[in-house]
Amino acid sequence: MNVPFLSFKSLISKPLTSVLSWLLLTFGVCIVSLILLVSSQLKSEINKNAAGIDMVVGSKGSPLQIILSSIFHVDFPTGNISLKQADQLSKNRYITNAVPLSLGDSYRGYRIVGTTLKYAELYEATLNKGDWFDQDLEAVIGADVANEIGLSLGDEFASQHGLDEAGDDHGHHDFRVVGIMQATNTVLDRLILVSTKSVWLVHEHEEEHHTSDSTVNLARLNLEVTKDQLENEAITSLLLTYKSPMAAVMLPRTINSMVDLQAASPAFETARLFNIIGAGVQVLNILGVVVVVISGISIFIALLNSLKERKYEIAIMRSMGASQTVIFLHIIYEGLFLAIIGAVSGLVVAHLGLGYLGKVVEGMRTEMFIFLPEELYVMLGAIGIGLVASIIPAVIALKTDISTTLSKG
């Protein structure tokens, strides 16, 4: 027998009120921590995926859309840019690195990206099994793709046109898996990488005629193409790395003045995105804090109400030798227990919710078991509110006049 046990027993003897306070607190803590977790993970996700990419060039359209489709692989691409323009741009003196992307195809919901090995280098990807693609129609798949649809080395699959599972198969050309990448915890894990030329190949029309043309080497793009291809083929976008900060000033102007091209800065566009959702996040955050405070009030009212009934019990406890300190702690522990289990369960629900979000929201990868230092503050805050809520009832309880109460019994 000890004081916490008494408090615990008292809590479970009035399950409805206790559960109400507990639920409110769980809900409030869950909202606040979920927002913290989602925005922190979203930011780190964005930073990881956009690392090393200073600018994305696509065809004219929304810059945000270009960023979303070419870096995070969530939205649809804006259109194509000609290989010739891409090649010209890649020779710009402000650029050190240019990675071509050809998007638009998928396999069972996983996006196929026609690119060069430079793309994998951006994310410092390494191979778990097999080799990098070298020939046409060879594919290297991300760790999640391998795990979730069970593709393994040597498997063949036909790409589908479009980015959802309903697209038509490109029946004539099957890709063969030659390599599986290690998990990088970036968007790469959910992609299927093939060579740029493979994408052109599967989209080639029957009537197109091949002449064994002389090849040209597009050094900055790491591509070797025929003259015919240079004239006629297109890619979706180009990921650029700047040579110097000056590029940030000079390049966008140059690019945007070109009729077909649109420059998009990942840093700028993601900041813009956060601004757009920031107001909503703020409102949710306030809501969460309000719910936590309301749960504090509900703990306060529940304790205060219970004192009316328990006045006699408290007087009896005192008559049996319980000191005022014991009575004070008895009430405080009650509020504290509720606050602690509410805070803990709120945190657990937030992390479960985060895991669930990661599963259902396209393009969002969440880590359920990452805990932030801020979460500790949320918990301490919630527990503090529980404590504050129980102080007044506890003081009232310790001041119970034993004699008066008992003689009214």
Next chain:
Amino acid sequence: MGDPIIQYRGLFHQYTKANKIEFVDNEIMSGDHTLLLGSSGKGKTTLLHMFAGLLPITHGELVVLEKKMNQMSSHELDRFRGNNFGLIFQQAHLIKSLTVLENLQAASFFGKSKRSGESLKSLLKALDVEEVTDKKVTEISQGQAQRVAIARALVNEPKIIFCDEPTASLDDHSCNLVVNLLKSQAALCEATLIIATHDHRIKSEFHKQIEL
């Protein structure tokens, strides 16, 4: 009869300016079970609460078990009460969120007597309520509750057992039972009973009576 366990001189309690209750000096000897008699408003409960250290002594002098009651700090008084007194009231007033056994354990905890579960169970057995040991107090009858309350008062092996109208809500049969129980249990732990009552049925049971 042994030494005096309670002595008081010039004791009175001032509820309001107009309402003052004075008590004639008296003393109670160890083992001398005593009834405090008198109609309502005469101060039976007041005197009992003063003896038990529930009501501060503002006027006069009260010595209980050789301690001057008005010289003890609130904390000392709590310890003193827990160690030496058992209290029984008209209503059992057990702690509702606990089982019968847990109520006794709580009493032992508050009085710091650290009695084992086994010895508390044997106490319940002695009072013939062992069958409700693990029941919630809301599930037992009033008669059982009263016995459990008596058991609770005995947990810390008190030197004095204070009872405030312990039989007022009982029928004749139960009244007899409770009085016998109180006497036999008091004898077992060598405690002195001090009973505030206006119940005529128990007057004949105790020869030492203080009329207020």
